[in-house]
Amino acid sequence: MDKNTSIHDAEFHRSNRVDRKREHVRALFERADVLLSPMAGVTDMVFRAVCRDHGADMTYCEFVSADGIIHGNPATRELMELAPGESPVGIQLFGSDPNKMGEAAFEAEKLGPDVIDLNFGCPVKKIVKRNGGSALLCNVPLMEDIVKSVVASTTLPVTAKIRLGWSSTSLNYLEVTDMLQQAGVCAITVHGRTRDQLFNGEAAWGPIAEMKAAASVPVVGNGDVCSGEDYLRMRRETGCDAVMIARAAIGNPWIFEEIKAALAGEPYTRPGVARIIDTLVDHLDREVALKGPRTGISRMKKHFGPYLKGYPGISDLRKRVFQFNERDEVVRALLAYRDSYEDLRAA
Numbered sequence: 220m221d222k223n224t225s226i227h228d229a230e231f232h233r234s235n236r237v238d239r240k241r242e243h244v245r246a247l248f249e250r251a252d253v254l255l256s257p258m259a260g261v262t263d264m265v266f267r268a269v270c271r272d273h274g275a276d277m278t279y280c281e282f283v284s285a286d287g288i289i290h291g292n293p294a295t296r297e298l299m300e301l302a303p304g305e306s307p308v309g310i311q312l313f314g315s316d317p318n319k320m321g322e323a324a325f326e327a328e329k330l331g332p333d334v335i336d337l338n339f340g341c342p343v344k345k346i347v348k349r350n351g352g353s354a355l356l357c358n359v360p361l362m363e364d365i366v367k368s369v370v371a372s373t374t375l376p377v378t379a380k381i382r383l384g385w386s387s388t389s390l391n392y393l394e395v396t397d398m399l400q401q402a403g404v405c406a407i408t409v410h411g412r413t414r415d416q417l418f419n420g421e422a423a424w425g426p427i428a429e430m431k432a433a434a435s436v437p438v439v440g441n442g443d444v445c446s447g448e449d450y451l452r453m454r455r456e457t458g459c460d461a462v463m464i465a466r467a468a469i470g471n472p473w474i475f476e477e478i479k480a481a482l483a484g485e486p487y488t489r490p491g492v493a494r495i496i497d498t499l500v501d502h503l504d505r506e507v508a509l510k511g512p513r514t515g516i517s518r519m520k521k522h523f524g525p526y527l528k529g530y531p532g533i534s535d536l537r538k539r540v541f542q543f544n545e546r547d548e549v550v551r552a553l554l555a556y557r558d559s560y561e562d563l564r565a566a
């Protein structure tokens with residue numbers, strides 16, 4: 220029995236096969252060094268596939284609301300859509316009602332993810348106002364009820380993603396870690412910021428190391444890892460079992476290759492315009508195959524800028540590309556951009 224697990228929790232763990240689920244997650248993290256974070260508006264099925272092909276060992280759908288799942292909301296359903304055979308992948312839920320969260324986990328399991336992840340870190344006002352995301356860091360007993368309800372409602376391992384606390388004066392990551400473990404969570408991801416920090420300042424990695432030292436389940440470190448070097452430093456300084464990457468992957472699925480190269484001690488060169496355009500075309504083709512040309516092209520809008528960040532003439536290219544309704548027209552414009560850029564460089 221875990222040194223912190225009471226007799227009552229031990230019975231809960233036994234009846235919900237927590238030990239077996241933990242073994243499964245531990246094995247998963249033994250093979251997974253770097254994960255793509257859940258990101259609202261970003262980590263759809265196609266983006267996850269692109270990142271996986273560039274080295275992400277595990278991916279997550281963006282967070283989905285328990286209410287949306289229970290009401291059979293088609294938009295929510297689409298956010299949780301998994302590709303055939305997609306694995307390992309997590310579906311992340313948010314909400315504040317333990318019964319609804321349990322019901323939502325039961326429904327989400329039917330879609331075939333490897334884990335159900337619980338969002339206890341989202342800082343966005345709309346979510347926090349309804350007691351979801353990081354608001355739950357201020358109500359650990361309610362968080363515990365949610366976790367237990369979800370653990371008891373799904374046969375899948377349950378994981379959680381937290382921040383360090385609500386604010387610098389209410390840091391409670393160790394208390395929360397302890398509670399999450401007792402409540403049956405199989406791994407914890409921690410973003411090294413408080414809710415009050417939003418995305419400002421630097422992520423603190425010291426607390427991630429403290430959590431790792433205190434936890435008996437795998438701890439995934441998250442926050443400000445933007446290069447292979449950052450990755451190695453986070454692993455070294457915190458001892459975390461894996462690292463989750465969010466913003467550095469937007470428009471840059473090669474971050475995962477860079478990290479894999481760093482892990483192997485190999486040199487890495489960031490891609491030039493030709494490779495970027497090839498990947499953009501591949502990304503576009505997957506969108507078009509899934510959603511058809513019009514919707515597929517429209518869904519690419521948010522990716523264009525980030526992929527080509529720093530390159531000249533991007534807003535013109537975007538304007539031109541988004542007038543088109545056909546895949547071939549978009550690709551022609553992209554290839555022409557690539558050639559003109561190469562000419563520019565050669566001149």
Ligand SMILES: Cc1cc2nc3c(=O)[nH]c(=O)nc-3n(C[C@H](O)[C@H](O)[C@H](O)COP(=O)(O)O)c2cc1C
Nearest residue numbers: 256257258259281282380410442443444464465466
């Ligand atoms: C656009 C965007 C959307 C996000 N959506 C989610 C989400 O749905 N669930 C979640 O747990 N975190 C979400 N996050 C937070 C990230 O997963 C991650 O914790 C945070 O960005 C810190 O990691 P980074 O420094 O690698 O970006 C989001 C972040 C961004 C930038």
